Amino acid sequence: MTRPWIVVVGIGEEGLDGLGENARRRIAEAEVLVGGRRHLGLVPESRAERVLWRSPLADTFAEIEARAHRRIVVLASGDPLWYGVGRSLIARFGREAVEVVPHVSAFQLACARLGWPLEDTLALSLHGRPLALLLRHLQPGRRLLLLTSDGAAPSAIGRRLVDAGFAASSCHVLAHLGGRHEQAWSGTAEELARTPHFADLNVVAVHCRADPDCRSLPRIAGLDDDVFLHDGTVTKAEVRAVAVAALLPMPGLLLWDIGAGAGSIAIEWLRCEPTARAIAVELRSDRIASIRANAERLGAPDLEVVEGRAPEVLSNLADPDRIFLGGGVAEPGLLDYLAARLRAGGRLVAHAVTIEGEAALLAFAEGREVRLRRIAVSRAETRHGHRLWRALAPVTQLVWEKR
Structure with missing residues (x-):
């Protein structure tokens, strides 16, 4: 195993006085000390060269790499691997190049x-x-x-x-x-x-303590439709819960939500798995505004929103691990394009409510191993003092896994 040439030392507000023997020795032996102005100020002057963190981080990484033949110590707050610079250093230089000496975190x-x-x-x-x-x-x-x-x-x-x-x-x-x-x-x-x-x-x-009239929202999929700002184009709660379950949210995966409407699928995907990523693609500018407002209100400001028509606006996007197609399913060639862009092991979930859309799903299914289901939902409503069942438009769902 290659010996690490970068040592990341966590340090607290008390400076050297709060460090253990190992951390103090590493700092004393350093030929190069890298840190923010506050961190460097916590360490007494020595013969070590001092390198101040610059923005962007890549500039400082280049300075570190240029000094690879010397003993380098990077000073960081608390535990460098808990929302700290340790993660970026390991990603840039590799696990074997970096040793972490943690301190107590905030x-x-x-x-x-x-x-x-x-x-x-x-x-x-x-x-x-x-x-x-x-x-x-x-x-x-x-x-x-x-x-x-x-x-x-x-x-x-x-x-x-x-x-x-x-x-x-x-x-x-x-x-x-x-x-x-x-x-x-x-x-x-x-x-x-x-x-x-x-x-x-x-x-x-x-x-957290909720006010008596607070509407607390769980992080499971299937939030009520009226939680979202929409013009009627929103995947209904019951159907949305089935769709997100079929997409299988997992850490770090990227979702494309094509024909996003109100952005409900992408937003619930992010709420279910906070480390996942999502891009909502929508043609209409008025719906783009609703997607952004919904993402902000529902705790998903990290949702990336792309305005335009698929597949034209997809060419420069990173290949996805999951795709949800809720609008434009009958667009000629769109399903095949999405299948080609999907990463190996990924999942495509597509919904159709029209006969033309269902025909496109069935054509795509030819020669492929897919799962098809029909989702039919009825909701009770009261009219003239009586409760009646009102059926929503049935949805045909296709699930395909790329192997």
Whole structure:
């Protein structure tokens, strides 16, 4: 096994005083120290060359690579592999090139201060990421730890909680954890929303409590239709649940949602598996606006939205692991194009509600091993004092796995 030539040392607010013997020795032996201005300031001056992190990271990676013949130590916050730079370094230079010496993370320190079991707490980084990501995780009783970008973020998180119906949630802002200037604030989400600023280095802890009129949403597929903004073009809840189940959400997989309408399939895919990715493709600009609004409201701001007609707008997109075709199924050649772009082992799920669409599915099925099912849903409604069954348009579903 090749000996690692990059050592990533996690460091806390207390600097060298909080490090173990191994970490201190690695820093003392370093010929090159790489870190942010704050991290480098925690380490006394030495003969080691100092390299400041630059943006984009690729620029600093090039500087590290140019010094590959020297002993390089990268300083990072807490645990470098928990939303830290360790992941990017390993991805760039390889596992065998990088050794990680972790420190206690801000999440661990926050749980210690609050007496929260870490295994029962969901830890998220919102550093440089949309705050709307937290919305998919808001459920009564859930405990969240949120690593933020700056001192204004806690107040913005409070406003998000209030708007989502979680104003009564218990919140704590813990700043400079483990250092001499450690600070703590506690209050409700409503009070947090009115508190304008905190120290920049902070973690926000939230114990979610829903307001009496809050509509809490689970992360399983099949949310009510009226949760989405739409013009009537939305995959109905019962059919959507079957579609997402057929797509089999799994970590890291990429979904194309073609003819996305309101974006409901792609959004529920992301809610079911937060590490998955999705691209919604829609022709109409008014529906594009609805997709973006739905993604923001329902905690899927990472949804990529592409405006245009398939397959023309698909050529520059990464090949998908999953495809859902809900609109344009009868478009000549579209199914065959999607089948060709699908990655090996991937799944194509297509729905048809018209006779022409069903004919296209049956033609595609010729010579292929597919699963076909008819989904028929009836909903009870009251008319003139009586309850009646109203049938929705039946949907023909095709599921094909590329082998």
